[in-house]
Amino acid sequence: MGNPGHFAAQAPGPVPVRARPRPLSPLREHLRDTFWFTPGLGLVGAVVLAALALDFDAWLIAWLRTEGDYDTIGTLITLADDAKSIITAVGSAMLTFIGVVFSISLVALQMASGQFSPRVVRLYVRSRITKATFAVFLATFLFALLVQTAYEANTDPRTVTTVPFASAVLCVLMVLVSLALFVAYVNSTLRLMRVSHVIDRVIRESFRVLDKHGAAEPEPPALPAARAEVAHTGRAGVLRDVHIARLVRVARRHGVVLRLIPRIGDYVVPGTPVLAVHGGAAPPRRALRYTVSVGVERTFHQDLGFGLRQLSDIAQRALSPAVNDPTTAVQCLDRIVQFLAALAHRPLGALHHRDRRGRVRLVQDLPGWTDLVDLGLTEIRGCATGSPQVTRRLVAGLDDLWHLAPEERREPLERHRALLTEAVTRRVPEGADRAFALEPDRQGIG
Structure with missing residues (x-):
């Protein structure tokens, strides 16, 4: 039985190969066990999205000017100015939301470790909804700040270079997504505290x-x-x-x-x-x-x-x-x-x-x-x-x-x-x- 060839000859015939578990990647596990990676991706995504949205706003104004449609430019300026107060409020409100989410997470972790078992804390740390909520909140906060910097003091439709209209609409949509994620996060955390x-x-x-x-x-x-x-x-x-x-x-x-x-x-x-x-x-x-x-x-x-x-x-x-x-x-x-x-x-x-x-x-x-x-x-x-x-x-x-x-x-x-x-x-x-x-x-x- 010590000869490998003899052992192979005694092995049974071909059998279906069972699908094996995917190997565990230490890097993947490390990233899933940390809180910085997903929010970090959210911040990078916010910068990229803001750059694309602001470039689109500048292109839109340039195209309207070549078409001579100054009335539409004036309408966009008015709408963007009306949305400016909303964007300013979003910038400060997101910090409050982030603090609330962080506080809830700390309470949940403390309760899980003290009342259940330190082993189950891993469930909270790896929660996708928690990481997604942090990522979207931080991305919305940073996106709102970048949009505010795009506003110009000049409101003349003939000389203005950019109007953050599409950016403002996108910022409002991100706020709505953040609110929906906040509700889902609270529901998920309350379930895990039971x-x-x-x-x-x-x-x-x-x-x-x-x-x-x-x-x-x-x-x-x-x-x-x-x-x-x-x-x-x-x-x-x-x-x-x-x-x-x-x-x-x-x-x-x-x-x-x-x-x-x-x-x-x-x-x-x-x-x-x-x-x-x-x-x-x-x-x-x-x-x-x-x-x-x-x-x-x-x-x-x-x-x-x-x-x-x-x-x-x-x-x-x-x-x-x-x-x-x-x-x-x-x-x-x-x-x-x-x-x-x-x-x-x-x-x-x-x-x-x-x-x-x-x-x-x-x-x-x-x-x-x-x-x-x-x-x-x-x-x-x-x-x-x-x-x-x-x-x-x-x-x-x-x-x-x-x-x-x-x-x-x-x-x-x-x-x-x-x-x-x-x-x-x-x-x-x-x-x-x-x-x-x-x-x-x-x-x-x-």
Whole structure:
């Protein structure tokens, strides 16, 4: 099995190549995690738009003068003068709107970090509607200032060189767009300040990650012996992404199989082995550049367990004595059970990425069924013994998953059920209260 050619001969025939997740661009992720890029584009766009609009106004006046239509020029001057007060008001009002938007954003971020979990702050930072609102407000403010500088003291239709009529109309339209975005921004922020919408957003992102990943093979092919390992040489950080297509190409060119040693979401430091090479010598390090991406925090991009991590954190924060909100914990359990139910019959474990000829070239380890059940339920179970609403929902969720899961996957569910019963027995001395706390109820107490 150590011969690469022998391993390739034993591989199955050509199979359809599954669409792989698009590689994570560190630059793209950096720009999405910052607030300056989109507003900066808005400011540049405002300068360009103002230049084009003012050039059009100058061309329009020059054309009307060549046509001898001085009456129309006088009408445009009158209309532009009437709009000047509006443009002046827009310039000052936009600063106020920008301050309001910034204040709302800070309150939302503070509330999300303190009441939900620091992990969900990422949802607010990456909000497209927030960035678009900032960008349009700043662009409207700058556009209004540039239009004001185009006004001339000369109002004689025969000698005036430009009349900012089209620019003024465009400025009013930008104000209307700004107002519409402000309403949409407030609505979006208020939704994200409600924990139910945050939980829903997290689970939707989790299912999106699940859809990107292929299912593991029920009977994975055997791998040749590992011949070498490739160590991480970049900066320390969380493994956020691997460039699957590039690793498959590198493995195919060198006739080997690469196996990713850490999982997505693991913290790696320089010198940590990240790739095991099966069936041959390690490819040159030059060929493996830009195949592994690390960062300061986990992302949803390829991380199957990150959604469960966030839901567990929100539930634990809700069950803390400082917050004492068991209903939020029940809502988190609803979505955790929903996600685990979707995985009940799905093959889990290692993904085997193949080249165009159907030969395995990259093996990527994913969390197994037991890992995901423990991630979603262990810490909530430890915090829930004093809240019958949560224990009843947890028992109902375990019962539902037990009926949905195949027999070979029921052991971790039975273990959690037994540990929950023991914990409630120790915590609740009264038999009637104990029986009430362990009665299954999908609403908690309902």
